[in-house]
Amino acid sequence: MIPLDYPRMRHLAFRSLVIVALALSGRGGAVPAAQSPGSWVITGAQIADGTGGPLRAASVRVVGDTIVSVGDAAPQAGDQVVDGRGLVLAPGFIDVHNHSTDGLAGDRAAATQVAQGITTVIVGPDGSSPPDIGAYLAARRAAPATVNVGTMVGHATVRTQVMGDDYRRVARPDEVARMAALVDAGMKAGALGLSSGLEYVIGSYAATDELVELARVAARHHGVYISHIRDEADAVMAAVKETIAIGERAGIPAQITHIKLGTVGVWGKAAEVVALVEAARARGVDVTADAYPYLAWQSNLKVLVPNKQYKDPASVKEALDDVGGGRNIQFTRLTRYPQYQGKRLSEAAAAEGISEVDFFIRIADDEVGIIGHTMAEPDLKAFYQQPWVMVASDGGVNNNHPRGAGTFPRVLGRLVREQGWLTLPEAIRKMTSFPADRLGLADRGRIAPGKKADLVLFDAATIADRSTFESPRDLPTGVRAVWVNGTPVWQDGQVTAARPGRGLAR
Incomplete structure (x- = not known):
């Protein structure tokens, strides 16, 4: 059961948010990034504190970028009131798998992210990260986003830096040592x-021993190992076992990212x-995992053919049969045939008058x-109901999958309110304290004194995703309202002018 009556008293809260924003800005607009957010109190809300405990009524007082009290305390002189x-x-939602590595430089507003309640994104997933972590974080601090x-350090990135x-092929010991130095x-x-x-x-040619050695380096720095595993289809069981083995041998927390069963042959397992x-x-x-709440994944065409024989008709046919045929494969980028994007x-094969195999x-x-479009809902439900599976989008700014703009509201609206897969407090835990603890972000992920004021205020009765496969960026x-480090970044249905985001490290 969902532990909340869903009252629809929205107009007063909405009006007060606007008033607070105007008062904080001092000029009828949003708070500039350089201006102190001052002190303010949210009263009357039901608090989902991020721990998974029951909702409770409490006031939350914020001074600057920090939560200073949670309870019944009345607002103090000079406090703004929401x-x-x-x-x-x-707490603000933490997206542990996000593809905004480059996108935040050009879209610092990140509307598709903050409109969901996301306040922290973790980039550099799937083995692909900025080559210079220090320079990347410095750039994000110099030109902050909402x-x-x-960021993670990517295995494929360091592998390419060493092996070109x-x-x-399997890396030589001296090459693994050089990769380890880059991870360090x-x-x-x-x-x-x-x-x-x-x-x-790039990653597919690496031996398990190579991953273990690099993960040991990350473990010495109290890091986590997050893997797009070697196979999410017919060989998924072996791939899960490999990830477990890497975590066990390296002595590092290991996470199976966007856990799924992605082909017809493994549905129901x-x-x-x-x-x-x-x-x-x-x-x-x-060992933990994360998942997005959709029955479709996004990648490149070549992942469909595990043996890498992309021009062999028999291999291609087997790959297409494994996903239920070409009707389940939708194009998001097809530069030579732009007329088939979205098809x-x-x-596309029918329009060209050739077979699906030949068009591939x-x-x-x-x-x-x-x-x-190759996943089954019972499997998704089974994963989401595990306490060790958190929410993550595998999306990001300017993403052409609806998960980029809809993941977190979809969980709260569809999986919690409509389908009852999770309680609301448990869903919030999977979005906040769970990823914060996993990543070592000790000052985020909970509503408690001393934590940073990354907060999201939402209507549990109406929150819903609107993005679709045909219109993936609909908000x-x-x-x-959403606050990042005590500053409002989303209000009145739009992004504010503030850019208070920070580059985070352990």
Whole structure:
């Protein structure tokens, strides 16, 4: 059951938010990034403090960028007041898998992120990170966005730095040592852990021992290992076992990112994956996962063919059959055939008058982005109901999958309110304290004195995603206000002028 009556008293809270924003800005607009946010109190809201505990009515007082009290205290002289009656106040959402690495430089407003209630994004996923972690974080601090930013150090990035184009083989010991030095430098510069993308071309050639050695380096810096595992289809069980082994051998917390069963042949086997993880956790291996609330994934065309024989008709046919045919593959980027962007592979092949296999082979050497509609809802539900699975988007600014603009409201609106998969407090925990603890962000993820004032105020009765596969950047509804480091970044249905985000490190 969802532990909340959903009152619809929204107009007073909305009006007070506008008044507060005007008062804080002093000029009928949003708070400039350089201006102190002052002191303010949210009263009357139901607090979801991030721990998973029950909602409770309390006032939250903020001074500068920090929460100073949570309870019944009345506002003090000079405090601005936000009326939160009928709304839920939660810690800002932390997206542990976000593809805004480059996008934040050009879109510092990040509307698709803050409109969801996201206040911190973790970039550098899937093994691909900025090559110079220190320089990247310095750039984000020099030109801040609306959101805080942390980054992983990417396995594929350091592998390319060491091996160049000669990566289609197992690395030599001296090369692994050089990669380890780069991981060490990245962690010292502020990375939160090591990411890998073992299903992608560069990472796929790495031996497990290579990953263990690099993960050991991250472990010495108290980092986490987050992996797009080697296979999310027919060989998923072996891939899960490998990730567990890397975590166990390296002595590092390990996370299976965007956990899924992505082909028809493994539908219904979530219980087997859960059993593998539960057995590892029972013997003391620190293994967790994250998931997005959609039945479709986004990647490049080549991931469909595990044996990398992209021009072999038999291999391509087997790959397409494994995902239920070309009707389940939708193009998001197709430069040579822009008329088919948004269309299915089956539609493009029919329009060209050739088979699906032949069209795949024709475009195999192009840069082709796809969405695979190849997952089953019972598996998604089974994963989301595990206490060790957190929420993450695998999206980001300017993303062509609806998860980039809709993940967190979709969980709260569809999975919590409509389908009852999770209680509201548990869903909030999966978005806040759980990822904060996983990443070592000790001052984020909870509503408690001394924590940073990253906060989201939302209407639990109306919060919902609006992004679709046809219109993936439509903004959600129901999020009333978002604060980052004590400064409002989302109000009145739009981004403010403030850019208070920070570059975060351990």
